[in-house]
Amino acid sequence: MTDTLKKDRRFASTLARGLSILRVFRASDDGLSHMEIAERTGLPNATVSRLTYTLRELGYLSHAGKNDRYRLGPAALAVGNVASASVSFLETADEPMQSLANATGTLALLAVCDGEKMMLVKTWRPVETEAIWLEPGHRLPIFGSSSGMSVLACLSDAAFNATQPDDELRAFRQAGYEQLLARGFAIAPAATRYAASVNAVSVPFYAGEFGEPAAFSCGALPTILNDHRMENEVGPKLRDTVRALEARTGRSPALLRRG
Secondary structure (H helix, E strand, C coil): CCHHHHHCCCCCHHHHHHHHHHHCCCCCCCCECHHHHHHHHCCCHHHHHHHHHHHHHCCCEECCCCCCCEEECHHHHHHHHHHHHHCHHHHHHHHHHHHHHHHHCCEEEEEEEECCEEEEEEEECCCCCCCCCCCCCCEEECCCCHHHHHHHHHCCHHHHHCCCCCHHHHHHHHHHHHHHHHHCCECCCHHHCCCCCCEEEEEEEEECCCCEEEEEEEEECCCCCCHHHHHHHHHHHHHHHHHHHHHHHCCCCHHHHCC
16 A cells, blocks of 8 residues: 555545455365465454454355364455456457467466566466466566566556656666567566566556556566577567567557557
C-alpha cells in the first residue's frame, strides 16, 4: 500500500487489509494457518482474526474447525471464475503460449502490475518437466524484472511520474523503451536483475480488460535460458507470438499507446 493511497480519504483501508488476506493464497498452498496469513500480510494477529472471521462468514474463506487451515471459499472461487471468463484474450492466448513454453522449455506467463510488484496471473508450464516453477499469485519486483521493465516502458509519462520514480527507475524504464523499439522485447540488464537464479524476456501487451499494459514473459534458470537464447531465440519467438495474438484480438502494440 503506497503512502499516497494511505493519505487518500477515499481509500478504504479496512477493505484493503481484507483483500490483502485473499491475495496471499497461492495455487500450491494446502491452506494457510492463522500465523502464516499474519506473516505473509504483515498484519497483527488480532487484525487477522477479525478479518478472517468476516471473510469466512461471507464465504470468501473456508475453515472447518479449530485446527483446520484457512482456504479460499466458494465466494472467492465464483469471483475468480467470473474474472477469468471476462478476460477474453486469455483463452485466445492459451494454445500459442503453451506451444511456446513447450518449444522453448521455459515457463511462459502473464504478469500485471500490482501496486509496487508484478503479479503472475497466468502461467504455462512446459510439458514433461519436473523443475519447480513460479505460479499464479507470485509477485516479482518491478525494478529488476523484464516484465516490470516492459510495463514501465509502456506507461505514459504522467502515469510513470505518478509513481514518484528515482533516477535508477527512470534509467531502467528508458532502457526497456529502447529495447522494445529496437527489437520488440525487453531483457533486464544483468546488473539490475532482481535474482541471479532466473532469466526472463518479456513483451508488453495492452490488456484492455485491465485498462493498462501487461507483460507476457518466458523465464527459466540461467542454465536453460542464457542471454544468447533470450536475445536470439526465445525473445524473437515471444515477440512474434504476442504480435500474432494482437492481430487475432484486434489490439495495437502496447508501446504505441504510450502517450
